[in-house]
Amino acid sequence: MYVILVYDIGQKRVGKMLKLCRRYLHWVQNSVFEGEITEVKLKELVYEAKRIMDEDQDSLILFKNRDAKWMDKQIIGQERSPTDQFL
Amino acid sequence: MYVILVYDIGQKRVGKMLKLCRRYLHWVQNSVFEGEITEVKLKELVYEAKRIMDEDQDSLILFKNRDAKWMDKQIIGQERSPTDQFL
Structure with missing residues (x-):
């Protein structure tokens, strides 16, 4: 599936999040990433993101498309x- | 059509851009907006955005979906x- 990921994350955690997202997706702009990813890999990414995030303060949004x-x-x-990554 | 709009814009122009995008779309997070918009209204938005932007420095990305x-x-x-705005 194709995803667009945007995050809004505390300064202290932003470096880790950037590094994590870069492992799975392509950086587009600021805190925006996009790319083709499998369901399994996306679950992995979300799991890792939650470990970095302070869920009371930070925000992560995924827009998922079945196909680019x-x-x-x-x-x-x-x-x-x-x-x-677009055809 | 349904669009996700993200911008990365110089500090001096960011206020105007925020105001403009709010007139056409829903604010999601930081410099990210989304919403249902007609082709005509989107052209209007892009036209106005270009007037605010310094195209040598600023960046505006639109992800367009035929349908949410x-x-x-x-x-x-x-x-x-x-x-x-999602069903």
Whole structure:
């Protein structure tokens, strides 16, 4: 499946979260990631994220698409990320 | 169509951009918005965004879905936004 992940996380935990997300997805911009991922790998990512997060303060949102083909991406201005996973 | 909008914009322009995006979409978290929008309204939003942006420095990304039903949203930790547009 194709996911877009956005987080809003306390300064102290942000480095760990960035590192974790980079292991599973492609960095897009700021605290935004995207990529193709399996259900199992996504569960792993969420499990690890929860261990980093303070769930009373931090927020992590996943937008899941069954397939990237249902989605279209438009970039205005600078493209922060060098990779583009869209066909 | 259903869009997720994320921006990364210079401090000086961020207030204007936030205000603009709020007029068209629902705020989700930080610099992330989502919502149902028509093609015409989206063009209007992009046009206005370009007037605010410094396209050599700023970045705006739109993920467009034909329909929200192709997308599933999962929130871990805190929900920053009080509205949920998903069925």
